[in-house]
Amino acid sequence: MNAISNGPVNWDPYNQAYFRNPYPVYRRLRKEAPVYYNAEYDFYALSHYDDCQRLLQDRNSFVSRHGNLLEFIRAKNTYPSGMFIYEDPPLHGQHRGILTRVFTPKKMAALETQIREYCARTLDRFVDGGDFDFITHLGAEMPIRVIGMLLGIPDEDLKEVQKYTDDRLQVEPGQPMSADHDYDYEGTLFARYVDWRVKHPSDDLMTELMNTEFVDQSGKSRKLTRGEIMIFINILSGAGNETTNRLIGWTAKTLAEHPDQRRQIYEDRSFIPQAIEEILRFEVPGHVAGRFSVCDAVFQGVTIPKGSTILAILAAANRDESRFVDGDKFDIHRERVPHLSFGVGFHSCLGNALARVEGRIALDEVLTRFPEWTVDLDRARLSSSSAVRGWETLPAKLTPRLKVA
Numbered sequence: 001m002n003a004i005s006n007g008p009v010n011w012d013p014y015n016q017a018y019f020r021n022p023y024p025v026y027r028r029l030r031k032e033a034p035v036y037y038n039a040e041y042d043f044y045a046l047s048h049y050d051d052c053q054r055l056l057q058d059r060n061s062f063v064s065r066h067g068n069l070l071e072f073i074r075a076k077n078t079y080p081s082g083m084f085i086y087e088d089p090p091l092h093g094q095h096r097g098i099l100t101r102v103f104t105p106k107k108m109a110a111l112e113t114q115i116r117e118y119c120a121r122t123l124d125r126f127v128d129g130g131d132f133d134f135i136t137h138l139g140a141e142m143p144i145r146v147i148g149m150l151l152g153i154p155d156e157d158l159k160e161v162q163k164y165t166d167d168r169l170q171v172e173p174g175q176p177m178s179a180d181h182d183y184d185y186e187g188t189l190f191a192r193y194v195d196w197r198v199k200h201p202s203d204d205l206m207t208e209l210m211n212t213e214f215v216d217q218s219g220k221s222r223k224l225t226r227g228e229i230m231i232f233i234n235i236l237s238g239a240g241n242e243t244t245n246r247l248i249g250w251t252a253k254t255l256a257e258h259p260d261q262r263r264q265i266y267e268d269r270s271f272i273p274q275a276i277e278e279i280l281r282f283e284v285p286g287h288v289a290g291r292f293s294v295c296d297a298v299f300q301g302v303t304i305p306k307g308s309t310i311l312a313i314l315a316a317a318n319r320d321e322s323r324f325v326d327g328d329k330f331d332i333h334r335e336r337v338p339h340l341s342f343g344v345g346f347h348s349c350l351g352n353a354l355a356r357v358e359g360r361i362a363l364d365e366v367l368t369r370f371p372e373w374t375v376d377l378d379r380a381r382l383s384s385s386s387a388v389r390g391w392e393t394l395p396a397k398l399t400p401r402l403k404v405a
């Protein structure tokens with residue numbers, strides 16, 4: 001059978017109307033074109049949970065070496081050693097292993113107090129009023145500071161790091177992202193910082209990255225090169241910044257639109273972890289994860305030829321009715337089924353525990369001060385990054401605790 005082409009249902013990932021509300025078209029894709037082919041941009045897209053899971057788990061048939069974003073895979077990009085998010089075995093395992101060794105639950109737990117203090121300080125400024133914006137004041141500030149705490153990057157340098165990573169993801173609305181990326185970090189803040197850290201070792205993750213030994217492809221035990229370390233820092237600051245920022249925005253918007261559930265969480269904070277899981281399922285920041293196929297593959301009776309760009313639409317899989325009853329409904333009490341928001345398998349998100357902690361603490365600290373809020377969607381703006389979907393500004397009117405009946 002051939003894949004269903006641009007006939008009855010069309011999904012153009014750059015179309016701003018779809019970008020604003022992609023869920024109706026995802027529903028149609030699941031039903032009418034579960035193996036969708038877009039001739040204009042020459043890619044396949046899968047929208048069923050099981051198919052997306054298979055794409056990400058079968059690393060022999062679907063590889064990461066050209067990237068996981070549509071533009072990168074289509075351009076058949078290649079990357080320098082250390083860019084493990086876009087590596088395949090055995091290199092991927094060697095590099096990911098280093099980070100897993102130093103990115104421990106103990107390190108995450110140690111950050112909790114600092115994250116809470118930061119949220120408290122920021123939110124306390126608005127208890128007596130003021131124009132609050134969930135992104136400007138919380139989402140765009142907190143996750144990047146957490147990366148800074150982890151890597152030991154001083155606060156005054158963080159804006160430059162953030163600008164560097166954000167600029168790479170931003171596109172003109174409706175336009176594809178440039179596939180051309182420069183991975184030479186000489187002369188950038190990353191290079192300056194690594195050189196400084198070599199002379200001033202500390203107890204941070206950066207110093208551990210510099211000292212950890214691993215066995216490389218040639219069977220030699222060695223430390224990461226200076227270039228690889230810069231790439232690792234870039235991955236961490238890129239992967240953990242905008243995604244978590246968007247999670248905070250979606251938390252604010254989704255709960256503002258579901259005040260009954262917000263009230264339940266306010267009254268019983270033990271609901272926070274499941275609320276964050278449901279927000280991640282319902283409004284995943286990264287809608288797609290792509291792979292390049294190195295052999296013919298059959299999905300739903302449709303053959304996808306070798307050499308194709310295939311996207312797993314995680315946001316569609318997260319609402320697949322075969323897994324999630326009434327998938328388009330937001331319900332913090334739904335039966336726990338793992339969502340795909342952090343991917344699955346070998347490349348699954350290394351920062352998921354940290355992102356979850358950040359989301360939970362932010363929500364808890366907001367509720368402690370402001371049990372209710374409304375968001376001003378007329379003044380809010382969606383980000384124009386095609387890699388991550390979420391709010392760039394989200395002005396809100398907060399109701400402090402004492403004013404709530």
Ligand code: HEM
Nearest residue numbers: 068085239240243244247289341342343347349350351355
């Ligand atoms: C809500 C926040 C986040 C979301 C939705 C998210 C989502 C994802 C997804 C879907 C992948 C898999 C990509 C693929 O299979 O191609 C991934 C990988 C990754 N994430 Fe996250 N992420 C988040 C936060 C973070 C944070 C806070 C960090 C670290 C500070 C992080 C670090 C990484 C890394 C290093 C990988 C690559 C793992 C590998 O290739 O082996 N992420 N993330």
